[in-house]
Amino acid sequence: MSLAVAFGALLTGIVIWALLARRLTAKPWETSAIPPEQMEVDSTAGPPPAKVGLWAFLAVITSLFGLFISAYWMRMNHVHGVSDWHPIIVPQQLWVNTVLLVLSSAAMQWARWAANHARPDHVRAGMLAGGLFAWAFLAGQLFAWHQLNRSGYLLDNPAVAFFYLLTGVHGLHLLGGLFVWGKTVIAMARPRVELVDLHLSVELCTVYWHYLLLVWLVLFGLLLST
Amino acid sequence: MAYVAIADRDHVLHDPETFIRKYIWSQDHKVIAIQYSITAIAIGLVALGMSVLMRLQLGFPHAFSLIAPNNYYQFITMHGMIMVIYLLTALFLGGFGNYLIPLMCGARDMVFPYMNMLSYWVYLLAVLVLVAGFFIPGGPTGAGWTLYPPQAISPGTPGSSWGIVLMLVSLGIFIVAFTMGGLNYVTTVLQARCRGMTLMRMPLSVWGIFMATVLGLLAFPALLVGAVMMTLDALLGTSFFLPAVISMGQPPTHNGGSPLLFQHLFWFFGHPEVYIVALPAFGIVSDLLSTHARRHIFGYRMMVWAILAIGCLSFVVWAHHMYVSGMNPYFGFFFATTTLIIAVPTAIKVYNWVLTLWRGDIHLTVPMLFAIGFIFTFVNGGLTGLFLGNVTVDVPLSATYFVVAHFHMVMGVSPILVVFGAIYHWYPKITGRMLNDTLGKIHFWLTFLGTYAIYLPMHYLGIMGVPRRYYAFGGTTFLPDSVQSVNAAITISALFVAAVQLVFLFNLVWSLAKGKPAGGNPWRATTLEWQTPDTPPKHGNWGPKLPVVYRWAYDYSVPGAKEDFIPQNQPPDDRTPAAHEQVPAL
Numbered sequence: 001m002s003l004a005v006a007f008g009a010l011l012t013g014i015v016i017w018a019l020l021a022r023r024l025t026a027k028p029w030e031t032s033a034i035p036p037e038q039m040e041v042d043s044t045a046g047p048p049p050a051k052v053g054l055w056a057f058l059a060v061i062t063s064l065f066g067l068f069i070s071a072y073w074m075r076m077n078h079v080h081g082v083s084d085w086h087p088i089i090v091p092q093q094l095w096v097n098t099v100l101l102v103l104s105s106a107a108m109q110w111a112r113w114a115a116n117h118a119r120p121d122h123v124r125a126g127m128l129a130g131g132l133f134a135w136a137f138l139a140g141q142l143f144a145w146h147q148l149n150r151s152g153y154l155l156d157n158p159a160v161a162f163f164y165l166l167t168g169v170h171g172l173h174l175l176g177g178l179f180v181w182g183k184t185v186i187a188m189a190r191p192r193v194e195l196v197d198l199h200l201s202v203e204l205c206t207v208y209w210h211y212l213l214l215v216w217l218v219l220f221g222l223l224l225s226t
Numbered sequence: 227m228a229y230v231a232i233a234d235r236d237h238v239l240h241d242p243e244t245f246i247r248k249y250i251w252s253q254d255h256k257v258i259a260i261q262y263s264i265t266a267i268a269i270g271l272v273a274l275g276m277s278v279l280m281r282l283q284l285g286f287p288h289a290f291s292l293i294a295p296n297n298y299y300q301f302i303t304m305h306g307m308i309m310v311i312y313l314l315t316a317l318f319l320g321g322f323g324n325y326l327i328p329l330m331c332g333a334r335d336m337v338f339p340y341m342n343m344l345s346y347w348v349y350l351l352a353v354l355v356l357v358a359g360f361f362i363p364g365g366p367t368g369a370g371w372t373l374y375p376p377q378a379i380s381p382g383t384p385g386s387s388w389g390i391v392l393m394l395v396s397l398g399i400f401i402v403a404f405t406m407g408g409l410n411y412v413t414t415v416l417q418a419r420c421r422g423m424t425l426m427r428m429p430l431s432v433w434g435i436f437m438a439t440v441l442g443l444l445a446f447p448a449l450l451v452g453a454v455m456m457t458l459d460a461l462l463g464t465s466f467f468l469p470a471v472i473s474m475g476q477p478p479t480h481n482g483g484s485p486l487l488f489q490h491l492f493w494f495f496g497h498p499e500v501y502i503v504a505l506p507a508f509g510i511v512s513d514l515l516s517t518h519a520r521r522h523i524f525g526y527r528m529m530v531w532a533i534l535a536i537g538c539l540s541f542v543v544w545a546h547h548m549y550v551s552g553m554n555p556y557f558g559f560f561f562a563t564t565t566l567i568i569a570v571p572t573a574i575k576v577y578n579w580v581l582t583l584w585r586g587d588i589h590l591t592v593p594m595l596f597a598i599g600f601i602f603t604f605v606n607g608g609l610t611g612l613f614l615g616n617v618t619v620d621v622p623l624s625a626t627y628f629v630v631a632h633f634h635m636v637m638g639v640s641p642i643l644v645v646f647g648a649i650y651h652w653y654p655k656i657t658g659r660m661l662n663d664t665l666g667k668i669h670f671w672l673t674f675l676g677t678y679a680i681y682l683p684m685h686y687l688g689i690m691g692v693p694r695r696y697y698a699f700g701g702t703t704f705l706p707d708s709v710q711s712v713n714a715a716i717t718i719s720a721l722f723v724a725a726v727q728l729v730f731l732f733n734l735v736w737s738l739a740k741g742k743p744a745g746g747n748p749w750r751a752t753t754l755e756w757q758t759p760d761t762p763p764k765h766g767n768w769g770p771k772l773p774v775v776y777r778w779a780y781d782y783s784v785p786g787a788k789e790d791f792i793p794q795n796q797p798p799d800d801r802t803p804a805a806h807e808q809v810p811a812l
Contacts, residue, residue: 020425023424023425023426024425024426024527024530024531024534025527026424026425026426027426027527028424028426028427028526028527028777028778029522029526029778029780029781046417047417049337049338049413049414049417049418050338052412052413052416052417053337053338053409053410053412053413056409056412056413056443057405057409059443059444060405060409060443060444060447063443063444063445063447063448064447064450064451067447067448067451067491067494068451071451071455071466071487071491074484074487074490075466075483075484075487078482078484078486078487080469080482080484082482083482084465084481084482085482155462155463155464156463156464156465156480156481158464158465158466158482158483161458161462161464161465161466165454165455165458169454
């Protein structure tokens with residue numbers, strides 16, 4: 001784990017350095033002779049703060065799930081005498097749920113495309129479909145929990161406990177996304193709403209959805225392979 | 227690339243009109259900063275009170291019947307957790323971060339003011355949940371601030387039923403609050419700087435707070451993962467961390483859990499946490515030294531790079547807290563190496579602080595005294611860190627008072643000295659009045675010397691082999707009687723230092739009404755927060771127009787300049803020497 005972290009840190013450092021090298025090697029003690037109106041900062045430049053905030057939040061989520069996955073590996077390989085880790089057969093329902101989440105993400109992407117091409121009807125349809133597929137995914141996850149519970153798996157098997165934990169934490173993140181989705185859908189229903197006002201929300205929802213799909217694919221792969 | 231539009235739009239200013247919106251549900255970063263600070267200091271005083279009770283027990287064992295062994299362990303736990311998380315982290319980032327980032331960057335507010343407000347109220351909820359532990363049957367957890375399982379959730383440990391659950395829930399809530407605040411600080415620094423405020427023109431306070439926030443955002447999830455899994459172990463009978471333990475003759479209720487896994491998670495958060503507290507202190511102390519020595523910070527670029535390097539390296543040193551936990555010995559070698567490597571950028575910072583003072587026009591103001599006190603204390607604590615960072619030296623010193631002395635010097639006294647220095651420095655901007663100088667100097671000298679009277683002898687106790695965490699020492703023949711005398715002396719010093727803080731509190735309140743009016747820029751400082759049109763700054767900070775920045779934050783004693791400081795927003799003109807005439811920095 002330590003080597004992986006060290007490598008990750010090194011890689012992150014190199015990327016950050018490459019991105020910022022020019023700015024971080026500036027000589028700030030030299031007073032600028034550039035008039036203020038020509039200074040590098042421009043009020044319309046750069047991405048909107050909400051977008052930067054979302055990417056920072058995705059970094060936090062990456063850290064969270066990365067650590068959950070590390071804990072999963074370490075606990076799985078922790079053997080003290082006889083191992084208490086008994087691999088489980090994941091419910092078949094998860095395949096259906098994965099398709100639902102892919103559809104949800106695809107619908108969101110459709111809404112984003114429509115927002116970029118000024119097609120408000122398609123935005124509404126895409127957003128609604130994306131949200132409904134996500135709700136269906138969550139319902140499917142609950143059904144998978146029910147199936148697992150009915151199969152007689154007990155929580156004292158850490159593989160089972162991790163199954164509930166990982167799927168639960170992922171589901172909670174999706175619920176958070178659905179809260180924002182709900183606000184956007186309500187805003188869309190208001191009369192005289194302009195697409196331009198919703199464009200950013202649609203885009204941020206889409207990015208978040210894609211990211212949660214990626215997280216789910218990693219988690220599902222992990223659960224299937226172990 | 228900064229993005230000033232959001233900070234410059236009128237409709238996001240949401241001018242508060244009612245008392246409640248202005249002072250309670252406020253979205254103004256300055257009010258939120260004060261709310262954070264008052265709450266953090268209040269809960270910090272509770273933790274200080276607990277340390278007094280612990281010292282009374284250690285200095286004069288069995289003389290106070292109200293301190294039972296269980297209480298002692300509860301005080302240890304709550305004192306540690308409150309001081310590290312609920313006081314220092316909240317005060318540096320929620321308090322100073324909130325106040326300084328928008329003002330020093332030239333923004334009107336944080337980019338997400340509503341979320342900023344929520345951050346404070348969720349933090350307050352976390353504090354209340356933590357304090358609720360004192361009022362439930364069994365009391366708060368007494369597992370030690372590291373909350374190691376299996377002890378933390380096993381019968382026999384104080385608060386092992388509900389106390390630990392409240393602690394874990396409170397930590398979870400705190401992390402939510404921190405994330406909301408942290409996303410704000412990072413995004414504001416990246417996107418809301420005023421025109422001309424390039425990254426390399428930012429004051430080091432902002433750099434320190436920024437990097438500490440990035441560390442917090444990436445490291446707190448480790449604590450959250452540990453807290454969630456331990457809560458499930460405690461409440462639902464899972465076995466993430468809890469191994470099969472026969473407790474009090476009862477058959478085991480858990481199987482095969484890994485206590486070491488919790489330690490990895492805890493310290494993956496715990497070590498960056500040291501720098502979450504230290505980096506803002508590094509940044510702030512750099513600004514205090516430069517301003518009060520009337521000299522540009524020595525090696526500004528090196529200082530920024532060192533902050534970034536420390537931030538990255540802080541993620542690969544965590545297991546030096548676990549040398550005696552039963553890891554693979556090769557891990558010890560790896561982590562000892564990384565621990566020594568992180569000393570390099572840290573040492574660069576120390577040299578640069580000293581070189582900033584070299585040939586400076588040093589004004590021994592109260593903030594400067596605290597800043598210099600910090601350098602001494604941090605060097606002290608850092609040097610003992612070199613002992614503990616090496617496996618072979620650490621093993622005999624582990625779990626002794628040497629460790630207690632080390633981390634209190636480096637992570638307790640050092641940042642607290644910076645907190646005091648920063649409060650004396652920025653109080654005039656926050657309130658419009660100066661703190662009383664004489665009371666401030668009394669406060670500094672008694673606190674500074676008093677803390678040394680507490681912690682220097684603790685190193686000696688540690689080398690003698692006095693174990694930490696003991697409620698009382700009986701039948702320990704290898705300890706001479708002098709150990710008890712030293713403990714009594716330490717306790718007297720601790721009581722003295724705690725009492726001295728009343729002088730500070732009195733000064734804070736008294737100066738609010740009776741302090742000398744400060745004016746806009748009493749320290750003749752260059753950074754933007756001192757250039758606001760109003761003191762204290764009004765809502766929106768800057769009046770109708772945002773400032774424009776033309777220079778870095780350290781133009782002090784520039785040869786040929788009319789005054790010994792040039793504010794960041796002063797345009798170059800005939801009176802300002804050209805760049806090539808200025809004193810070059812590294």
